[in-house]
Amino acid sequence: MRIGVVGATGAVGREMIEELAESSLTSDVKVELFASPRSEGETIAYRGETLKVNAYSLEKVKGCDYILMSAGGTFSKAHSPAISSQDSVVIDNSSAFRMDPKIPLIIPEVNGDVLQGFTQGIIANPNCSTIQMLVAINPLKLKFGLKMIVVATYQSVSGSGQKGIKELSDQLQDYLKFEKPNHVLYPQPIASNVLSAIGPFEDGQNCEEELKMVNETHKILGLPGLPVLATSARVPVFACHSEAINVQLGREADLEEVKQAFKQAPGLIYNETTSQSELPSPFHCTGKKEVFVARLRTLFGEPRSEWFQFWNVADNLKKGAATNAVQILEHLLKNKSS
Amino acid sequence: MRIGVVGATGAVGREMIEELAESSLTSDVKVELFASPRSEGETIAYRGETLKVNAYSLEKVKGCDYILMSAGGTFSKAHSPAISSQDSVVIDNSSAFRMDPKIPLIIPEVNGDVLQGFTQGIIANPNCSTIQMLVAINPLKLKFGLKMIVVATYQSVSGSGQKGIKELSDQLQDYLKFEKPNHVLYPQPIASNVLSAIGPFEDGQNCEEELKMVNETHKILGLPGLPVLATSARVPVFACHSEAINVQLGREADLEEVKQAFKQAPGLIYNETTSQSELPSPFHCTGKKEVFVARLRTLFGEPRSEWFQFWNVADNLKKGAATNAVQILEHLLKNKSS
Numbered sequence: 001m002r003i004g005v006v007g008a009t010g011a012v013g014r015e016m017i018e019e020l021a022e023s024s025l026t027s028d029v030k031v032e033l034f035a036s037p038r039s040e041g042e043t044i045a046y047r048g049e050t051l052k053v054n055a056y057s058l059e060k061v062k063g064c065d066y067i068l069m070s071a072g073g074t075f076s077k078a079h080s081p082a083i084s085s086q087d088s089v090v091i092d093n094s095s096a097f098r099m100d101p102k103i104p105l106i107i108p109e110v111n112g113d114v115l116q117g118f119t120q121g122i123i124a125n126p127n128c129s130t131i132q133m134l135v136a137i138n139p140l141k142l143k144f145g146l147k148m149i150v151v152a153t154y155q156s157v158s159g160s161g162q163k164g165i166k167e168l169s170d171q172l173q174d175y176l177k178f179e180k181p182n183h184v185l186y187p188q189p190i191a192s193n194v195l196s197a198i199g200p201f202e203d204g205q206n207c208e209e210e211l212k213m214v215n216e217t218h219k220i221l222g223l224p225g226l227p228v229l230a231t232s233a234r235v236p237v238f239a240c241h242s243e244a245i246n247v248q249l250g251r252e253a254d255l256e257e258v259k260q261a262f263k264q265a266p267g268l269i270y271n272e273t274t275s276q277s278e279l280p281s282p283f284h285c286t287g288k289k290e291v292f293v294a295r296l297r298t299l300f301g302e303p304r305s306e307w308f309q310f311w312n313v314a315d316n317l318k319k320g321a322a323t324n325a326v327q328i329l330e331h332l333l334k335n336k337s338s
Numbered sequence: 339m340r341i342g343v344v345g346a347t348g349a350v351g352r353e354m355i356e357e358l359a360e361s362s363l364t365s366d367v368k369v370e371l372f373a374s375p376r377s378e379g380e381t382i383a384y385r386g387e388t389l390k391v392n393a394y395s396l397e398k399v400k401g402c403d404y405i406l407m408s409a410g411g412t413f414s415k416a417h418s419p420a421i422s423s424q425d426s427v428v429i430d431n432s433s434a435f436r437m438d439p440k441i442p443l444i445i446p447e448v449n450g451d452v453l454q455g456f457t458q459g460i461i462a463n464p465n466c467s468t469i470q471m472l473v474a475i476n477p478l479k480l481k482f483g484l485k486m487i488v489v490a491t492y493q494s495v496s497g498s499g500q501k502g503i504k505e506l507s508d509q510l511q512d513y514l515k516f517e518k519p520n521h522v523l524y525p526q527p528i529a530s531n532v533l534s535a536i537g538p539f540e541d542g543q544n545c546e547e548e549l550k551m552v553n554e555t556h557k558i559l560g561l562p563g564l565p566v567l568a569t570s571a572r573v574p575v576f577a578c579h580s581e582a583i584n585v586q587l588g589r590e591a592d593l594e595e596v597k598q599a600f601k602q603a604p605g606l607i608y609n610e611t612t613s614q615s616e617l618p619s620p621f622h623c624t625g626k627k628e629v630f631v632a633r634l635r636t637l638f639g640e641p642r643s644e645w646f647q648f649w650n651v652a653d654n655l656k657k658g659a660a661t662n663a664v665q666i667l668e669h670l671l672k673n674k675s676s
Binding site for chain 1: 634
């Protein structure tokens, strides 16, 4: 079997290679790396080997059984259909195909069953903020039903790739030298600031990231009319997205019932700590594959409530991107072998 | 007239002196500064003069008509009653008396009328996050009624005073030298991190800051049963608190009606920009006295809705503390003269 990573030198691409190395893939699987011509010849470690990065061409990826694609929406839109029509399954991290009704949009723990019988085509990896939110909300939906979601995000600069990391790092250095921070990538400085929109305004009101959270939630949960009030904001943090999530369940529930739903949920670590030094945070969760949930609360602290509040953290490059993509791959391989 | 500032060398105290200097106080009013004995002899500029900081004693503040108090809750609890019983009106920035039913808790634009006839005693200055939220929500409450608030905060380290500013600054320097950040004040590093609780957990579920937002909102708006779902988080930002606010109004409203309510609201600057470089943010709002509102949205982008979302920024040391305290003072002086 051959697996190709396209966009191998980007922030997500590098994490994909790490996730493949740590996955259940057997040692006979060949992993091949592709990127733009300017990265040709770079090397990246994989399971003790040193893999060379190749300049991408349709010809070179021919014969790969699976392609993990993380090269941006424009590239994916232009190339993924051709790759998939030469018989590679494409798992695409971009937003290019997510809302296409013919393309599965998959979080394996949530709707992996959609892939039953899937053998050919493109599979879309959801938006990072959507993935970590739905890993936590889906178990509540299954057990209690769902009337409404109100969420505010605290998103790290690694969501903008290596450019985002460089922008914050450069600005912090300017800041500490009392120089005016220079900004290239974001519309305002991000150091010591909060940006209240992520991506362009698309419908005159919501920004791109908020619409992704709304629309992808509708598609993945199969609840097209669900009210989702999302606010997405960028904070000066290098890694991990945090989310303040409020849900109105389909019925009143006990705090204990909701806790149990979280404790039994796949891919989720529910943390009951009241020690603030141990609360899940970017500091604690960077590099982790799971979604972390803490600070579960009922309305007015009452024992039963329709409304619940909780805090949610995940590494956006891991479960928000690379981990989820490789889990989709593992899910396909398991389906195939069973 | 004599006005004393107690806690004059703290982050809020210094802003109070600046606000007094820029206020409508006439030049015959004498401003006196008080702090702990270790600050005695320090000097602070006020309207071209150089004022000396005195070590606080009950004797020394005797005869002050008004005391602006910003020396922490413990100090205020111990000293404000005695100061007020020797006939100074105390405007207290701490949380010590806020929920005392006999003590007015005042945002002049929102409930300044409560002070009609007030001549003696303590007045509490609300929590920073509550002030900026209610300056924006009160005009909506007056026009449409209010069923529910769901809010998530992005709070700066200046809310913890000069210690908070030092902690973030020290940690950023460690961070850029690839050294492990040392933390003294907060339970986790704050550089490149988000802390999902502010203040100790008080009722087993909510942290102190969240309960302040809930309880003070109930008191100030006179709506003791209003559901307020608050999540308060600290972000690595030096100044200004931001808030993602969602409100369910008492009735359906047009986007245009809500805009008008914001445009006519006192103390509030409503910003309609869709230019992301101009969106209100800590970068733009530091040092400003007003509350900034932007990104107004209806549910699903529809023209009418019960639910509205908006973004809210204010300088927590200004309107969130010093500006509001000095506005209370001005309100009292205006009442007196009228």
